[in-house]
Amino acid sequence: MGERPASNRATDFDVLIVGAGISGIGMAAHMKEKVPGHSFAIVERRKNLGGTWDLFRYPGIRSDSDMHTLGFDFEPWKHEKSIADAPAILDYLGTIADERDIRRHIRFGHKVISADWQNSDARWHVTLETPDGERKKLTANWLYLGSGYYDYDEPYDPGFDFGEFTGQVIHPQFWPEDLDYTGKNVVVIGSGATAVTIVPSMADKAAKVTMLQRTPTWMFSRPAKDGIANFLRKVLPEKTAYKITRWKNIKLQDVSFKRARTKPEKVKQFLHKRIMKIMGKDYDLAPFTPPYDPWDQRLCLVPDDDLFEAMKSGKAEVVTGRIKAFEKGGVRLEDESFLPADIVVTATGLKLAVAGKIKLSQEGEPVDLAQRFYYKGCMFSNLPNLAVVFGYLNASWTLRADINSDYVCRVLDLTKRMGVDIAVPTLPENHGLEEDDIFDFSSGYIQRSKHIMPKNAVSYPWRLNQEYVLDRKRMASDPVDDGILTFYRAGAEVTEPAKKMAPAE
Incomplete structure (x- = not known):
């Protein structure tokens, strides 16, 4: 099949990537290599790329993972130190953005406020805010959330009373x-x-x-x-x-x-x-x-x-x-x-946030991700054309960012070959899934945020795993068209999946 015709609106994209940190830059690089026919834009609320590594400026700021795994699978880490400081990590991300011509796709100072999925045109209708308070709207077939895992606006407040302290x-x-x-x-x-x-x-x-x-x-x-x-x-x-x-x-x-x-x-x-x-x-x-x-x-x-x-x-x-x-x-x-x-x-910890605190809705109805199950640690039950990165707790963040980016590129490629617009992990109401603790970690910041986290099932694929070696194998070798991820054309009822127009992977 030929490429999808370009939209006559400049604010219309195949994929909107939220966040220009490790997750967002990584997804853009994967798209450039694997699905170059798809258009994308990155929206970043800050003035610079880098996410965490640009936000935090405290003395000594560095990775607590080695850069051979916090680095991407497609871009070797060339510095002598494998435990790197923030300037070295920013340099690494900047080089990738420049060498792969990604920087021109980034719209800095754009904060995503809300995103509403509309089935009739198979698009996310996204509202953004610019630094001067102006509201803008754009649409995208896919939403890829590389917005991190914590609240950029406020840290965790343990409620200290600083009383007479004058320092x-x-x-x-x-x-x-x-x-x-x-x-x-x-x-x-x-x-x-x-x-x-x-x-x-x-x-x-x-x-x-x-x-x-x-x-x-x-x-x-x-x-x-x-x-x-x-x-x-x-x-x-x-x-x-x-x-x-x-x-x-x-x-x-x-x-x-x-x-x-x-x-x-x-x-x-x-x-x-x-x-x-x-x-x-x-x-x-x-x-x-x-x-x-x-x-x-x-x-x-x-x-x-x-x-x-x-x-x-x-x-x-x-x-x-x-x-x-x-x-x-x-x-x-x-x-x-x-x-x-x-x-x-x-240094009392972060306050976790889900989906960058974006107000998500489906046909105008609010979406509560705490009521949705993870699908392959990448998408959510019954939520079309939306992917997210939540890195590993027991390994480098980028390991999940890489396999999720690769997976979504494969989904994009398959939908294009099938001539469809929508991919949704379909979970029936009477699913009978046994729920599992999403994080088997006792850290305070994890325990405090469990009530806002998406659901986790005991059995794959309805879960966010903490086992990269196994996840990587499954994400690469399991078919995209697995009978759970269902494909539709724009405007079709969810009871009318598209007939196969291309061989399944």
Whole structure:
């Protein structure tokens, strides 16, 4: 079949990609390579591409996944460090956008407010807001949500009463550009990836940085440079070296996650041994001994032992305790100890959001994604032509972004060959699916947001899996036309699926 005729409206696209971060740039690159006949636009609410990596500006901001898996399957990571800082990641994304001619497709400063699916013309009718408050409308056959997983407007607020505290209070999501912390006492509240990054990064200039944690976190130290990756790059072609390193890291991640599930005590000993190697065999491991097993929450990465080195130098410390009150000059704990502070950093976590907080509707009826089941971790039950990226909790975000982008490109290709406009994962009302816990993780930010998350079934494909190796195989080898994903023409009733006009994959 020939290409779909171009619309006579400039605001009409085959695919509208929401977000110009890793997920959105990745989808655009996959489309350029795999379905070049389809038109697309990326809408990005911010002034720059990069998403998370452009938003967060706190000291030391870096990946907590290795860049051989946080990087895309189609673009080798060429930097020496595999644990990369935000500027290096932004450079990587910018290069992809420029080399693949993606940047001209991005409309910056465009925030999606709502999107209504209309069956009659098989289009999403999307309302956007520009920086000056103007409302714009455009339509697209497909909506691809690369809008991330957290609320850009507000972080999680644990409800602290800062009372008599007269110093500065800063949340990492809104870091001031001109913050001078030279010679000051800093208390960083939190024990997740953000706190673990900020503490050693501020310790060089600050008088002292204290990480105040309510509960310890399992820490995993590793070199920021991947020696094997850098060796392979010297002796093999770039793409081959990248492919081998990427697969090595995927397998290591998979094995270590499963080992933590089956032999948690062994993994605890292994993690503690690494800490004692740098801190000394007599070090009290209490600050790094959580009351839960490794991988019940995400492990925190400590590249090049930077947190432990800062602690050994006396410039940083980790304190476990509960806050009694914020007083003038510092923080009082329940055990009456006092932590002096000129600056308090509330690294207390993110507030999760679904679908970028876009108001989704179908024929004018509001869509509540918490009432829909995931389909292949990519689409939602009975919701046409909409795909989303929600990355792995136990592996790199980009691994899911890549397989979802590839999958949607295959769906786009098949619908074009069949001469249809609509693809919808069809789930009957009397489906009888057994529901599963969507996230088997005890992290606070996960538990707080379960009520807004889509449903998860016990059995595939109606679920969001946390097993990349298996997902990748299924997404690539299972037929797109699986009897669940149903195809229609514009205006057809959902009881009238299109007859096959092309061989199924």
